[in-house]
Amino acid sequence: MGDYESEKQMQHEQISPQTIFALATSAGRAGVAVIRVSGSDAGSVLCALSGRKLPAPRIARLRILKDQNGDTLDQALVLWLPGPGSFTGEDMVELHTHGSVAVIEAVSHALYGLGLRQAAPGEFTRRAFENGKLDLTEAEGLADLIDAQSEGQRRQALRQMGGGLREIYEGWRGLILDALAMVEGEIDFPDEDDVPDALAHRAAPGLAELASKLKAALQDSNRGEKVRSGLDIAIIGAPNAGKSSILNRLARRDAAIVSAQAGTTRDIVEIHMHIAGLPVRFSDTAGLRETDDSVEAEGVKRARLRARDADIRLGVIDLTSNNNAVLDALTVDDFVVYNKADIGKAPKQNVSRETFLVSAETGAGFADLETALERAIISRFAQTEQAGLTRARHVACVRKALCAIENACENLAIAPELAGADLRVALHAIKELAGEADIEAVLDRVFSQFCIGK
Ligand SMILES: Nc1nc2c(ncn2[C@@H]2O[C@H](COP(=O)(O)OP(=O)(O)O)[C@@H](O)[C@H]2O)c(=O)[nH]1
Numbered sequence: 001m002g003d004y005e006s007e008k009q010m011q012h013e014q015i016s017p018q019t020i021f022a023l024a025t026s027a028g029r030a031g032v033a034v035i036r037v038s039g040s041d042a043g044s045v046l047c048a049l050s051g052r053k054l055p056a057p058r059i060a061r062l063r064i065l066k067d068q069n070g071d072t073l074d075q076a077l078v079l080w081l082p083g084p085g086s087f088t089g090e091d092m093v094e095l096h097t098h099g100s101v102a103v104i105e106a107v108s109h110a111l112y113g114l115g116l117r118q119a120a121p122g123e124f125t126r127r128a129f130e131n132g133k134l135d136l137t138e139a140e141g142l143a144d145l146i147d148a149q150s151e152g153q154r155r156q157a158l159r160q161m162g163g164g165l166r167e168i169y170e171g172w173r174g175l176i177l178d179a180l181a182m183v184e185g186e187i188d189f190p191d192e193d194d195v196p197d198a199l200a201h202r203a204a205p206g207l208a209e210l211a212s213k214l215k216a217a218l219q220d221s222n223r224g225e226k227v228r229s230g231l232d233i234a235i236i237g238a239p240n241a242g243k244s245s246i247l248n249r250l251a252r253r254d255a256a257i258v259s260a261q262a263g264t265t266r267d268i269v270e271i272h273m274h275i276a277g278l279p280v281r282f283s284d285t286a287g288l289r290e291t292d293d294s295v296e297a298e299g300v301k302r303a304r305l306r307a308r309d310a311d312i313r314l315g316v317i318d319l320t321s322n323n324n325a326v327l328d329a330l331t332v333d334d335f336v337v338y339n340k341a342d343i344g345k346a347p348k349q350n351v352s353r354e355t356f357l358v359s360a361e362t363g364a365g366f367a368d369l370e371t372a373l374e375r376a377i378i379s380r381f382a383q384t385e386q387a388g389l390t391r392a393r394h395v396a397c398v399r400k401a402l403c404a405i406e407n408a409c410e411n412l413a414i415a416p417e418l419a420g421a422d423l424r425v426a427l428h429a430i431k432e433l434a435g436e437a438d439i440e441a442v443l444d445r446v447f448s449q450f451c452i453g454k
């Protein structure tokens with residue numbers, strides 16, 4: 001442990017963190033507002049506000065709250081939640097007041113008067129984390145649960161908050177430690193007859209198993225990240241192919257302007273919906289063509305970028321024209337949508353992608369298109385029942401661990417010392433994933449994404 005770290009630990013032991021408070025419910029007019037207090041003064045704060053001794057732990061009691069001058073603030077349901085059994089692990093109090101702006105203001109004012117400070121975003125959860133109530137992945141799951149908008153997001157967040165990812169990485173950590181024990185044993189007590197080959201023989205199978213588990217988790221990480229952040233579908237094609245009409249059909253409203261004039265759509269028009277429990281963003285883009293109009297040219301540039309970054313592209317082709325150029329911008333997993341089936345005739349060529357025949361005018365073919373989209377989203381992006389990696393941060397840690405494990409495998413038979421060092425690197429990557437390594441900047445980032453009051 002370095003000087004800096006031991007100094008930091010001493011500071012920790014000397015001063016207990018200040019008692020904080022925050023509104024846990026959202027601000028504005030509501031029946032009830034919940035104000036949470038956490039820290040060593042929480043109990044005395046409740047006594048001061050209610051003018052009575054503390055109620056029994058975890059039992060709701062009705063109390064009149066008064067300020068320092070004895071003026072009544074509100075009548076509230078109060079909870080005394082002594083540490084370490086509380087959310088943060090510290091002594092906590094919950095005040096369930098009436099939910100008006102004026103009551104919240106007045107109670108906050110009284111709390112400031114008692115020397116409390118308002119919590120920073122995520123500070124309650126950060127204290128819970130620092131008191132060992134949850135690891136970093138569980139804290140992230142909690143943040144995701146608060147932000148969850150779709151069914152898929154809710155399920156995934158709940159799983160992660162409940163320790164789904166922790167269980168997985170604890171398994172990985174166990175395998176690394178097993179291998180490390182064998183390697184260290186080899187270094188400390190080299191057996192005269194035992195050549196390094198024997199070590200490789202013993203440790204290699206566990207490490208190979210671990211490497212394949214890490215690879216599988218990485219392969220599946222795309223799903224977890226998509227469930228969290230949602231996926232992008234770009235509608236692209238030549239001007240007048242009917243892209244905006246198709247977007248409006250999918251949205252079941254007039255989101256984009258439809259016109260017979262080519263080059264009408266310039267800005268990207270987006271609609272949001274949920275498909276198979278995932279948030280999906282459809283983007284209607286400018287028609288792809290060469291143009292002298294600088295505004296339209298910018299639109300075309302943005303369309304190409306959006307198409308490039310999208311998870312799925314719907315390439316729209318007008319059946320009444322011979323313009324197939326959009327096919328060049330599609331991958332094998334994209335969809336080809338022939339539009340204007342009401343006036344054009346079915347295409348002759350047979351493209352090797354999912355192909356649909358629709359009419360944005362009459363709505364024909366849309367049921368098939370929507371079913372196929374849902375199927376593709378479920379099979380490619382929807383989360384399985386297992387917990388997995390859900391953030392770029394997780395992926396980065398697991399990549400680091402995998403790389404170190406692969407190095408360790410190579411070094412096993414040649415130089416056990418090097419393999420040992422590699423395994424320590426892998427162990428550190430797992431610690432980073434858990435939030436155990438000293439990674440202040442990462443913690444600041446994760447917790448600052450919470451709202452105030454959590
Ligand atoms: N008959 C017919 N006309 C369509 C269909 N889809 C779009 N249109 C017409 O084609 C023109 C261009 O449509 P729009 O959606 O603005 O195309 P975009 O430039 O690709 O966005 C408009 O006049 C639409 O009314 C269709 O399925 N059938």
Ligand SMILES: [Mg+2]
Pocket residue numbers: 243244245256257258264265284285287
């Ligand atoms: Mg358009």
